[in-house]
Amino acid sequence: MHTTRLPLPAPAPGHQRFLTVHEFGQGEHKAYLQAGLHADEWPGLLTIQVLLEKLQRLEAAGQITQRIVIVPYANPVGLNQRLFGKFPGRFDATTGRNFNRGMAIDSDDLIDRLSSQLGSDAAANDRMVRTGLRQLVDEKNADYEIDALHKALLSQSLDATVVLDLHCDDAALPHVFYGDHQTDIGAQLADCLGFPVRLEEDVRGTVAFDGSHTQPWVRVADVLNAPLDRPCFAATVELRGRQDVNENFAQRDAEGLLAFLEKQGFVRNSGAQSQASEMGLPPTTLNVDQVKVVSSNSNGLVVYRRELGEHIRQGDHLADVVQLDGEGPQREAVYAPTDGLLFGRTQSYIVYPGTQLAMIATQERQIKPGTQLTN
Ligand SMILES: [Zn+2]
Numbered sequence: 370m371h372t373t374r375l376p377l378p379a380p381a382p383g384h385q386r387f388l389t390v391h392e393f394g395q396g397e398h399k400a401y402l403q404a405g406l407h408a409d410e411w412p413g414l415l416t417i418q419v420l421l422e423k424l425q426r427l428e429a430a431g432q433i434t435q436r437i438v439i440v441p442y443a444n445p446v447g448l449n450q451r452l453f454g455k456f457p458g459r460f461d462a463t464t465g466r467n468f469n470r471g472m473a474i475d476s477d478d479l480i481d482r483l484s485s486q487l488g489s490d491a492a493a494n495d496r497m498v499r500t501g502l503r504q505l506v507d508e509k510n511a512d513y514e515i516d517a518l519h520k521a522l523l524s525q526s527l528d529a530t531v532v533l534d535l536h537c538d539d540a541a542l543p544h545v546f547y548g549d550h551q552t553d554i555g556a557q558l559a560d561c562l563g564f565p566v567r568l569e570e571d572v573r574g575t576v577a578f579d580g581s582h583t584q585p586w587v588r589v590a591d592v593l594n595a596p597l598d599r600p601c602f603a604a605t606v607e608l609r610g611r612q613d614v615n616e617n618f619a620q621r622d623a624e625g626l627l628a629f630l631e632k633q634g635f636v637r638n639s640g641a642q643s644q645a646s647e648m649g650l651p652p653t654t655l656n657v658d659q660v661k662v663v664s665s666n667s668n669g670l671v672v673y674r675r676e677l678g679e680h681i682r683q684g685d686h687l688a689d690v691v692q693l694d695g696e697g698p699q700r701e702a703v704y705a706p707t708d709g710l711l712f713g714r715t716q717s718y719i720v721y722p723g724t725q726l727a728m729i730a731t732q733e734r735q736i737k738p739g740t741q742l743t744n
Pocket residue numbers: 407410469536537
């Protein structure tokens with residue numbers, strides 16, 4: 370394992386920060402994994418440490434067959450946010466921007482550069498795409514600290530063949546997001562991890578870190594009509610909820626990730642097994658547009674009547690919002706607006722109008738396509 374510390378431009382006198390980058394192996398293909406881009410999401414930080422131990426053992430045994438790059442904490446800027454004893458970490462304090470948005474390169478720039486270069490050799494085309502991506506990262510403007518952070522991360526990741534960005538939700542079943550143009554690899558990843566909920570999305574619109582890696586390949590394929598050999602696969606891996614930091618989950622998830630890296634040709638003879646489906650649930654695959662978010666209509670204290678992993682029928686009594694400022698004890702019942710699998714809840718029990726109370730995986734479109742990443 371080779372470790373480097375990548376300095377970030379100091380945002381203020383005396384505030385130099387850096388990214389730690391661990392690297393294994395050699396080869397044309399790179400797998401890139403990071404955790405904690407949302408600095409308040411910690412399960413992945415532990416999973417990565419367990420994975421590093423496993424990779425070190427494989428390296429000592431000569432069983433790493435391509436490059437693997439690991440950024441164990443992707444957001445030193447957010448890790449330094451503390452406010453009155455709480456830990457925000459999701460939004461940049463200077464610009465208000467979500468740390469997991471707004472880093473995509475302009476695919477039209479890439480297409481302009483490649484339009485006269487790509488030919489009939491798919492592997493050669495891949496190399497030209499990756500060279501173009503590296504150039505665009507080098508040229509990327511980075512005025513604010515968040516932009517410098519994004520640029521530093523992309524300098525390690527944008528030319529990768531596999532990108533896994535580890536996050537978590539508030540309280541949730543484990544789930545994964547990936548492009549709807551790569552459903553086979555996405556299902557392979559979810560099967561290795563034993564994650565029941567698989568969310569597919571069109572990466573041509575607003576994208577997060579994962580989609581920033583796949584969008585250029587999709588756009589190049591759409592516009593230039595040239596053969597590509599192995600376009601980047603990227604996924605956001607949601608490791609349950611914020612409180613789910615423990616050794617059992619970290620061991621299980623690191624082994625699932627390693628099993629996937631082996632199937633993708635980055636390691637061999639790892640002995641890592643695909644994990645049994647969490648809670649014994651069968652796979653549920655849907656488009657992100659088919660997630661029904663149930664929001665609160667009032668303020669008060671939410672009390673749930675249904676648990677994560679339960680199948681809900683329309684009209685089921687999902688929760689109560691206990692209202693604290695009425696004439697006497699008073700509750701507003703929240704009923705399920707649709708059938709589906711309850712896979713996300715809030716852990717912040719004082720709620721307001723608009724607070725997300727539940728996420729339900731359904732079979733119908735619930736929102737306008739391409740709008741799920743607007744905040
Ligand atoms: Zn996140």
